[in-house]
Amino acid sequence: MNRFEPAQTSVQMALTGFRSLAKIGAGSQKIVFRAERNDGNVCAVKLYPVDTVQRGSRAEREIQAITAVTGPQFATFHGMRRLPIEGVEFVVIEEEFIDGDTLKSRMSGTPLPISFVRHLGGQLLEALRVIEACRLVHRDIKPDNVMISSADRVVVIDFGIVRHLDESSLTATWAPRGPMTLAYAAPEQVSNDKAAIAIRTDLYAMGLVLYEAATGFNPITTGVSRDTIPGRILTHSPEELARVRPDVPAEFSRFVHRLVEKQAHRRPQTVQAARQLFDRIQWSSL
């Protein structure tokens, strides 16, 4: 974060009621803390400088989304307030602290057990079902933004570049493309076909995440130079999952390849359609 960032002690003083604070992240529009209340309860605190939370800003949309999505696949929203810290106004969000690792650190380049991959698939579908019902597209589903806590609870975080389907796009039409993480971006994001972006864009990213969870590598980015990635997103079809990892059910492999279809119209168009395919997978044939 290359803007004004207050000293941690100032934050702790301003927040009141917390006995300790530890910074766990700083993105483009916020600072994230693990915060321990005086009563011992832990939560996550997110600080947004108020001038970034203008009407129609990305930060405002992130906050709208955080407050809209509910369910075990998301960090529970506790509350929101405004607070001056070192003379600067901040919007402060308190939410459930997810005590766990990101999926990225869980994977660390090795294939995960099939039973876990199956669980992950079911949970991500449930998260996307909620996101779809809120008329949102997350647009940044990736292993860093999926947290795994105790008892393998799967939590989707980071609505930093969420798209609201009923609101106008924040990306200028002349911009070459909207915000994204290239390694998990769908072809329509890379070619900036804004009108084609829909929940199927998140389904694509979910497909890549599942592929990676099952094989230990991202089939678009692994072993290639960075400048070739946009082209690969548009044209490179990942090697058949069932060949790379022969012990996954054939239907699961087909399911993943349906999600990562290059053409958005060829993927399942709704989470429900994807769910139907997922539920038909014969896991018992393992």
Added chain:
Amino acid sequence: MRFFLQMGYGMLSMNRDLLTRYAAGADAGVIVWPRTTDPQQALSHAQDVHRLRGSVLFDSCFYAPRSEHARITSFPYWPSADAYDTTEFTAEAGRQFAEEAIRYQVETLRVTEILLPGSFVNTIDQQWLDTHRQFAEAGAKAERGGRRVFSTVAIGEDLIVHQQSFDRLINELTTFPVDGVYFLYRSPNGQYLTTNDVFLLNLLIGFLSLSLAGKEIIIGYANQQDLIFAAAGVGTIASGNFRNVRRFNPAIFEEQEAQDLSRKTWFYDGNSMSEFRTEQLDIAYHHLGMRGRFGPRSPEADVLLDAINPSQADWPERSSFMHFLQILREQWIGFAQVPRNRRAAAASAMVHLAAQQITGYRNSRFALGQRSAADALPIYADVLEQFQALETDRIAEL
């Protein structure tokens, strides 16, 4: 499966007879159009179809926005010349025009379903996509008493065979806030039955994506070729009397044209998906021993098929049209018996049978003439086979 008639005012009595015969219910109806009717005739036509319990739809014929067609432009929703700038509508004018077109259909004609206006394109362009999405949004917001709304997509062969453009179109259409798409395509080289395999395969794949996205598809200006699109989940076709309403050609909406040229009468031989002249049947009967080989029959066709000399039979244009529309409807509605995800196989079987029929005619030395499907059927067969191989998984989801 639904089958609509697509004809002008002059064909009102034929529409009436056909709807009565179909015992019109939800699967039959008429797409009224302004091309050969004035607003008063369109209204009485619509009322008539309502009385016969058929569905009433209205095609606003906006294919050529700069049309000088006096009848088409005389309808109350037609935009004034200044609403439409050099290429497309301004945002406000576009919304207003769509609302007018919807209001006319809902309040004046009391249509069963709404067909939004659509202009013809043969290359993809963002303005066209934006304008048509705007029409779709106007449709989604309009007071419409629960009526379903269809985007009109009228496109040419170049756009359809150009893979990237066509994918882009389908990517967008699958997200339009409409219940379905009223689809009009212009064939390559103006062919009545096309032999362009890429063209047909792309259409099948596009229709499949739209179907799986929950969009109902109505193919307008359809002929026997369009039977194959049952394979991709298409639910409705609309067809008419003359060949210019059984094959989409945007040129006929640009200006009023002289009477239709072809005045010969034809017999639609559904078994071979082909049309033959009555004189061809004479030869078949007298010299080739082929009596009994043509069909299926309709109430009109008996006089022709049972005649000693078919060319002398009482087989006016009207009978030929009625027969065509009867048999085409039966062939289309027949797919309703087949589950959606088996219709690709059923369409394949239909095409193979027709091709076998043609082979049989050839073996009998029957001259197939200019309206046979002999050239197209092998293409249809190949394309359907390819479609089923490429899309096994998605077809299963239909």
